[in-house]
Amino acid sequence: MRQVHAVMLLLTAILVSACSTTPDRYANSGASEEDALESYTSLGLQYLRAGDTAGAKGPLQRALAIDDDYAPAYNALALVFQAEQDLGLAEDYFRKAISADSQSAMIHNNFGAFLFSQERYDEACVELARATEDPFYQARAQAFENLGRCYRRTGRDAVAEHALKRALTLQRQRPLALVELADLKLEQGNNTEAAALFDRFRELVDSKRVNHFPLSLWVGVRVARYEGNASRAATYALLLKNMYPESNEYRLYKESAQ
Numbered sequence: 001m002r003q004v005h006a007v008m009l010l011l012t013a014i015l016v017s018a019c020s021t022t023p024d025r026y027a028n029s030g031a032s033e034e035d036a037l038e039s040y041t042s043l044g045l046q047y048l049r050a051g052d053t054a055g056a057k058g059p060l061q062r063a064l065a066i067d068d069d070y071a072p073a074y075n076a077l078a079l080v081f082q083a084e085q086d087l088g089l090a091e092d093y094f095r096k097a098i099s100a101d102s103q104s105a106m107i108h109n110n111f112g113a114f115l116f117s118q119e120r121y122d123e124a125c126v127e128l129a130r131a132t133e134d135p136f137y138q139a140r141a142q143a144f145e146n147l148g149r150c151y152r153r154t155g156r157d158a159v160a161e162h163a164l165k166r167a168l169t170l171q172r173q174r175p176l177a178l179v180e181l182a183d184l185k186l187e188q189g190n191n192t193e194a195a196a197l198f199d200r201f202r203e204l205v206d207s208k209r210v211n212h213f214p215l216s217l218w219v220g221v222r223v224a225r226y227e228g229n230a231s232r233a234a235t236y237a238l239l240l241k242n243m244y245p246e247s248n249e250y251r252l253y254k255e256s257a258q
Helices: 002-028 033-049 053-066 071-083 087-100 105-117 121-132 140-153 157-170 175-188 191-206 214-227 230-243 248-257
Strands: none
Touching: 033 053, 033 071, 053 071, 071 087, 071 105, 087 105, 105 121, 105 140, 121 140, 140 157, 140 175, 157 175, 175 191, 175 214, 191 214, 214 230, 214 248, 230 248
């Protein structure tokens, strides 16, 4: 155990050393301004992915020192402050990013997801809709998935269904889209289509590509009931009780069982 701990400390020391010297290398290498901007921003995001939000800020600030209108650096800083739960600053930097590049689907998607997490659904839907407009956006399927979930929270089921179906057209195995659309179909009384959608999600779980979450388990209970599979329904209900006892989905299950 001590050897493992020592190795981990060594790896951390190497990472810190490498990251701390990288900015000077960019500054002195004669790289183009664009290359330096991308490198600093990439480095900041690497720190963020490693959970080092403090370390992420330095390279991103250096990027903005080169170009104070560089949208990707503002976006990355917004994600840093979001991770730190400094929500006011996160929103400020998202807005700076959008001001610097109002056409960026990535920034609109990130800002929309941020607003969604704050339950500011009307504002979130506007941003997410903007993110879906770019046909070349690599995460367009995710943007449609997010938009469909957002529309559902505002009671706009028809456009929610359209967005969720678009997500699944672009990427057949979007897990949240499969579950949200299955839930919507159950509410509409279209149990057969709901079961088919949930089976696709269950394949992802069985192959360990995704994990269950409260809504997926609640959908699973209702699909199993429809299929007459009492054992599977009980299994999903037990998982929901043990894993998410405080969830709204478990409350709905208890009400349905009375």
